[in-house]
Amino acid sequence: MPAPEIKICGVSSPDALDAAIAAQADYVGFNFYPPSPRYASPAIVAKLGERAAGRITKVGVFVDADDVFLGEHSEAAKLDAIQLHGAESVERVTQIKSRFGLPVWKVISVSSASDVEKAKAYQGAADLILFDAKTPKGALPGGMGLVFDWSLLARYRGALPWGLAGGLSPANVAEAMAATGASLVDAASGVESAPGVKDVDLIAAFCKAARS
Template sequence: MKIKICGLRRACDIEYVNELLPDYIGFIFAEKSRRYVPPAEAAKLKEQLDPRIKAVGVFVDAPMDKIVTVVEQRIIDAVQLHGSEDDGYIRKLQGRTDCPILKAFIVRGVGDVRAAEQSPADYVLLDGGEGSGRPFDWSQIKNITRPYFLAGGLNLDNLQEAIQELGPYAVDVSSGVETGGWKDYAKIKRFMEICSEQQGRRGKQ
């Protein structure tokens, strides 16, 4: 199971993940987000990032040229689309870059799960809302037929249950490893420990 720590924006955040080594980190390029980081600043952070960690750029209904520019500048290793981007947009973007594309789906019902299953994106992410910090009804996704990133309200209190119930391809966390709106080293460390513990238990089953 992969781990993504999203919403990094400080040099100390990079220090935290370089020590703990999640599989992915996320830079938020949506200006309305309180975790927004300008591409120029993200480029500096990426230079400090351990190369074993993949940087994902999170965009919300962004002009395609903007995404392509950030990719070409090697600021990110993967693109996450978190807006209303449709299949046509995804296919066009795939034609302009070989960067893996992760499409986020807000799960409100069965239709959203079906859309995720049929998406041409390289990966899909299932979320409860745009940074709401609350989990959605996980029972809606128990029968999904493709691997997915699980996001939306994951934290130290519900992570174990999420892994045991769903066994996602990856877990994605942001506010769940923060204190006062900023990334908390101890919480990230514990989050990753829980993931490791649960993977060990699943491997023995």
């Protein structure tokens, strides 16, 4: 199985960014959802974006954001891609892609086989699908450390490239990849010592485990 692409999500400090780059992660995710403990303001990401430039691909994570908010944060971070983690429709994904001219990733929250099926609707709109665990009503939409039933993806063959998120850590990422065949893995809470606080050693361990 080829080595997966790796995304370290919810990076909000220079140390975490440097750790992701040192561990040769492919993507770094900046969280632009204000209620999240991982939220990074335009002022913070302007510095991080500059530091990351040319060293790692920068993905901005948004939840049902309007164009003004998307524009402000995308511009500050000089994003390479936009990840949509809300209830964005196919039409909205198409609109954002055309307006901002960046690749768009669409997160599909999964708790059942019917959720996985929803990914098909985004063919021709999104550039990549990211399957994540569905969180309880009223909770944050991601980064909760929840894992879904990976067997739901065992036979998944979508037309779009796709990745796996949801409770991934150094301890379970190899198993998750074996179970799903994911070509991209995404970690947030699984590489933290506390909510929003990235752990340099866990980032290194996650990248190593994903590639082993």
